[in-house]
Amino acid sequence: MKKSVFLGTLATAALVAGYASAATLDDVKARGSLNCGVSTGVNGFSAPDANGVWQGFDVAVCRAVAAAVLGDPMAVNFVPTTGQTRFTALASGEIDILARNTTWTFSRDTDLGFTFIGVNYYDGQGFMVNRALGVSSATELDGATVCIQTGTTTELNLADYFRINNMTYEPVPIETNAEAQQQYLAGACDVYTTDASGLAATRASFETPGDHVILPEIISKEPLGPLVRQGDDQWADIARWTLNALVAAEELGVTSSNLEQMAAGTNNPEINRLLGAEGDLGAMIGLDAQWAMRAIAAGGNYGEIFAATIGEATPIGLARGLNAQWTQGGLLYAPPFR
Amino acid sequence: MAMDSGAQQPAFRLSMLLYDSRYRSMTIQVFALFVLMLGAAWLVYNTKTNLEALGKPFGFDFLFNTAGYDIAQRPIEYSSQSTHLRATVVGLLNTLILAVMACIMATVLGVAAGVLRLSKNWIVARLMTVYIETFRNVPVLIWIIVVSAVMSESMPAPSAFRGENATSSMLLFDSVAITNRGVYVPAPLFSLDLGAMFGMPNLGTGLNWLVIIAVLIASFWLNKRLLAHATAVQNATGVRPKTWWKSLLIFLAPLAVLLVIFGFHAEYPELRGFNFTGGIQMRNSLIAMWIGLSIYTAAFIAENVRAGILAIAKGQTEAAYALGMQPGKTMRLVILPQAMRVIVPPLISQYLNITKNTSLGLAVGYMDLRSTLGGITINQTGRELEGMLLLMLIYLVISLIISTVMNYYNNRIKLKER
Numbered sequence: 189m190k191k192s193v194f195l196g197t198l199a200t201a202a203l204v205a206g207y208a209s210a211a212t213l214d215d216v217k218a219r220g221s222l223n224c225g226v227s228t229g230v231n232g233f234s235a236p237d238a239n240g241v242w243q244g245f246d247v248a249v250c251r252a253v254a255a256a257v258l259g260d261p262m263a264v265n266f267v268p269t270t271g272q273t274r275f276t277a278l279a280s281g282e283i284d285i286l287a288r289n290t291t292w293t294f295s296r297d298t299d300l301g302f303t304f305i306g307v308n309y310y311d312g313q314g315f316m317v318n319r320a321l322g323v324s325s326a327t328e329l330d331g332a333t334v335c336i337q338t339g340t341t342t343e344l345n346l347a348d349y350f351r352i353n354n355m356t357y358e359p360v361p362i363e364t365n366a367e368a369q370q371q372y373l374a375g376a377c378d379v380y381t382t383d384a385s386g387l388a389a390t391r392a393s394f395e396t397p398g399d400h401v402i403l404p405e406i407i408s409k410e411p412l413g414p415l416v417r418q419g420d421d422q423w424a425d426i427a428r429w430t431l432n433a434l435v436a437a438e439e440l441g442v443t444s445s446n447l448e449q450m451a452a453g454t455n456n457p458e459i460n461r462l463l464g465a466e467g468d469l470g471a472m473i474g475l476d477a478q479w480a481m482r483a484i485a486a487g488g489n490y491g492e493i494f495a496a497t498i499g500e501a502t503p504i505g506l507a508r509g510l511n512a513q514w515t516q517g518g519l520l521y522a523p524p525f526r
Numbered sequence: 527m528a529m530d531s532g533a534q535q536p537a538f539r540l541s542m543l544l545y546d547s548r549y550r551s552m553t554i555q556v557f558a559l560f561v562l563m564l565g566a567a568w569l570v571y572n573t574k575t576n577l578e579a580l581g582k583p584f585g586f587d588f589l590f591n592t593a594g595y596d597i598a599q600r601p602i603e604y605s606s607q608s609t610h611l612r613a614t615v616v617g618l619l620n621t622l623i624l625a626v627m628a629c630i631m632a633t634v635l636g637v638a639a640g641v642l643r644l645s646k647n648w649i650v651a652r653l654m655t656v657y658i659e660t661f662r663n664v665p666v667l668i669w670i671i672v673v674s675a676v677m678s679e680s681m682p683a684p685s686a687f688r689g690e691n692a693t694s695s696m697l698l699f700d701s702v703a704i705t706n707r708g709v710y711v712p713a714p715l716f717s718l719d720l721g722a723m724f725g726m727p728n729l730g731t732g733l734n735w736l737v738i739i740a741v742l743i744a745s746f747w748l749n750k751r752l753l754a755h756a757t758a759v760q761n762a763t764g765v766r767p768k769t770w771w772k773s774l775l776i777f778l779a780p781l782a783v784l785l786v787i788f789g790f791h792a793e794y795p796e797l798r799g800f801n802f803t804g805g806i807q808m809r810n811s812l813i814a815m816w817i818g819l820s821i822y823t824a825a826f827i828a829e830n831v832r833a834g835i836l837a838i839a840k841g842q843t844e845a846a847y848a849l850g851m852q853p854g855k856t857m858r859l860v861i862l863p864q865a866m867r868v869i870v871p872p873l874i875s876q877y878l879n880i881t882k883n884t885s886l887g888l889a890v891g892y893m894d895l896r897s898t899l900g901g902i903t904i905n906q907t908g909r910e911l912e913g914m915l916l917l918m919l920i921y922l923v924i925s926l927i928i929s930t931v932m933n934y935y936n937n938r939i940k941l942k943e944r
C-alpha cells in the first residue's frame with residue numbers, strides 16, 4: 189500500500205514536471221508576461237535606458253514575441269544573465285526565451301538541450317586594442333594580456349587562434365561586459381576580444397572611442413540568435429516565425445508606418461497571409477490571425493529595428509554587411525509564409 | 527540487560543507505539559526518517575526524470591573531453607588541449623595554493639592584531655580596534671574587489687616601464703615590478719637540475735628542493751643537539767657556553783654549499799613585448815584574493831587571540847613578572863602557550879572559512895576550483911548537476927582534512943586531564 193502511494197507521488201511529480209516544460213505558451217499566457225533572458229548590459233543590444241526601460245536589438249526580439257503572444261510588447265520581464273548563468277536560467281525554466289547575443293553552436297543546440305530559432309545577427313569574433321599600442325594586426329599580439337568573458341565561445345576561439353598561430357597570451361577571465369570594459373580601460377589588459385558587434389557597442393560607450401581600434405582579423409563565425417528549451421516545438425515555432433516575420437516584413441516592404449494600411453489587404457498574397465488578411469497562419473501555431481502584425485508593430489520590421497538600435501545612424505554605427513536581406517547581397521532569408 | 531523479572535510485563539499491543547512513552551519517541555523517529563527518505567528519493571527521482579526529459583543523461587564522461595579554454599595560473603602543465611579533468615586539478619591546486627597562503631598571512635596578521643589590541647599603548651590598541659571592527663563588519667567580497675580595483679586602477683601598466691622617459695621603474699635593484707597586471711618577483715632557479723640528471727624530468731627542480739629541505743631538517747636536528755648540550759653544560763657548571771655562532775654555522779654552511787653546487791641563481795623579470803617575462807608573476811587576481819581574504823579573516827582571528835589571552839588569569843602574568851621575565855617573553859613563553867588551548871578550536875573554523883571563501887575567486891577572475899570546474903567547465907559542457915556535485919564533494923573532502931589535522935593538533939596541546 190505504502191509503496192504504491194510512493195510510486196504514485198513520484199509519477200505525479202514526474203508528470204507535473206514534464207507538463208510544465210511542454211507548454212511554455214500556456215505558461216506565458218497564464219502569467220501574462222514573457223520572461224526574457226538578456227545580457228547584463230551591452231549598449232544597442234540589450235541595456236536599460238535612462239528610464240529603466242530595456243532597449244536594444246536583442247530586446248526587440250522579445251518585445252515582438254510578447255506582442256505576438258500576449259498582444260502587448262511591454263509585457264516582458266527582462267532577466268539579466270551573464271555568459272555563465274544564461275544557459276542554466278533557460279534550462280531551469282526561469283526564462284522562456286534567451287536573446288543575449290548567443291552563438292548558435294552544435295553542442296549548444298544538441299548536447300545542452302536548446303533549440304536556436306534562427307539568427308538575428310551574423311557576427312564574428314574580433315579584437316580591440318588601444319591605438320597607442322601601435323598594433324595593426326592580430327598576428328602581432330604574441331604575449332599580450334587579453335580580457336575575455338568566461339562561459340563564451342570567445343574563450344574557446346581565442347585559445348584555438350593563439351595555439352594555431354603559435355602565439356602565447358595571458359587570459360584575464362571576466363564575468364560581464366561592464367567589468368571587461370573597466371579592466372580594458374584601466375590597461376589591465378592590452379586586448380579586449382568578443383563578438384565584433386559587441387566590440388563596436390562597447391567602444392561606442394567609451395569617452396574617446398577614437399583612441400581604440402578594432403583589428404581587421406575576424407577569427408570565427410558567430411551566428412547570434414535567440415534560443416528556447418528543446419522539447420517544446422510549438423513554442424520554438426512561435427519564436428522562430430516571429431523572427432521570420434520581422435525579416436520577411438522588411439523584404440516585403442512592410443514597415444511600421446504602412447502596416448495599418450497593408451493589413452487591410454494588398455494585392456500581394458504573401459503580405460496578406462503574413463498580416464492575417466488572408467488564410468489563417470496564426471491558428472497553425474496556436475495564435476490568432478493578427479499575431480505577426482502585432483509583432484511588426486512592436487518595433488518595426490528587422491531593418492527598422494536594426495537602424496534604430498545598432499545601425500549606422502546610431503553611436504554604435506554597424507553597417508548591415510552580412511545582415512542585409514538576401515536580395516541586397518546579405519544572408520537574411522526568411523522562408524515563405526505559406 | 528536491565529530486565530526487571532519481578533514486574534509483570536504487559537503484552538505488547540500495536541497502540542503502544544503511540545501511547546506508550548517508551549515506544550513513542552521511537553515511532554516518531556522512524557516516521558521522520560521515512561519522510562526524509564521519501565523526500566530525498568523524490569528529489570533524486572525528479573531530477574533524474576527531468577534530466578532525461580531534457581536529454582541530458584547523468585554521467586561524468588565530460589571530464590575526459592578536451593577543455594578548450596586556457597588558464598593563466600598553472601601550477602602544473604596545462605593547455606587548452608588538456609581535459610576538463612586536468613583543468614579541475616589545476617583549479618584545485620590554485621584553490622589550495624590560495625588557501626595556504628591566506629591561512630598563513632591571516633594567522634600572522636591576526637595574532638599580531640589580537641596581541642596589539644591588548645597593548646598598553648593607547649594609540650596602538652585603538653588602531654587595532656578600528657582595524658578589527660571595520661574589517662570584520664564589511665563583507666569579504668567587497669574587500670577582495672577593493673584590492674583588485676586598487677591594483678588594476680592605480681598601479682602602472684607595463685608600458686609605463688618602457689623607454690627613455692619611463693614613468694615607472696622597478697623596485698629593489700630592478701628585481702621587483704609592480705604593475706596593474708600583478709607583481710613580478712625574481713624566480714629562484716638551479717643550473718644543476720637533479721630531476722633531469724636522475725631521469726625524472728617531470729619533477730623539474732622539485733628534487734633539488736627536496737634535497738634542500740632534507741638538509742635543513744638535518745641542520746635543525748643538529749642545532750637541537752647543540753642546544754641540549756649547552757643546557758647540560760649550563761646545568762653542570764652554571765655557565766652557558768656561547769652557541770649563536772655555532773647555530774648560525776650549522777644552518778648556513780651546508781645550505782650555502784648546497785646552493786653553490788646546485789648553481790642557484792635568480793631569474794629577474796624583464797619587460798619584453800606587451801608584458802614582463804621571466805621571474806614569478808603573482809597575478810592581480812591572486813593578490814586580490816590573498817590580501818582580501820587575509821585581512822578580513824585576520825580580524826576574526828585577532829578576536830580569537832584576544833579572547834584566548836584574556837582567558838588566562840592575570841596571576842600568570844604577575845607570576846612571570848615576579849620571576850623577572852620581560853613582557854615579550856612572558857607573552858611568548860607563558861601566556862600564548864596556554865592561550866592556544868582557547869584559540870585553536872575557533873581557529874580551525876577560520877581556516878575552514880578561508881578555504882571555502884576561496885570560491886569567491888570568480889569575482890576577480892582567479893581560476894580556482896569554482897572558476898574552472900564549477901564555472902567554465904560546467905558552462906561549456908552543460909553538466910551543472912554533475913559538476914556541482916563533484917565540486918561539493920571536493921570542498922567537503924578538503925574541509926574534512928583540514929579539520930582532522932587541526933583537531934589532531936588541538937588534542938596535542940589541550941590540557942591533559944588524567
Ligand SMILES: N[C@@H](CCC(=O)N[C@@H](CS)C(=O)NCC(=O)O)C(=O)O
Pocket residue numbers: 226227228229230269270271288289290291337339340341342363364365366382383385386387410412
Ligand atoms: N557570442 C558569444 C559571446 C557572447 C557574449 O558574452 N558577448 C558579450 C559581449 S558582446 C556580452 O554579451 N556581454 C554581456 C554581458 O556582459 O552581460 C557566445 O555566445 O558565447
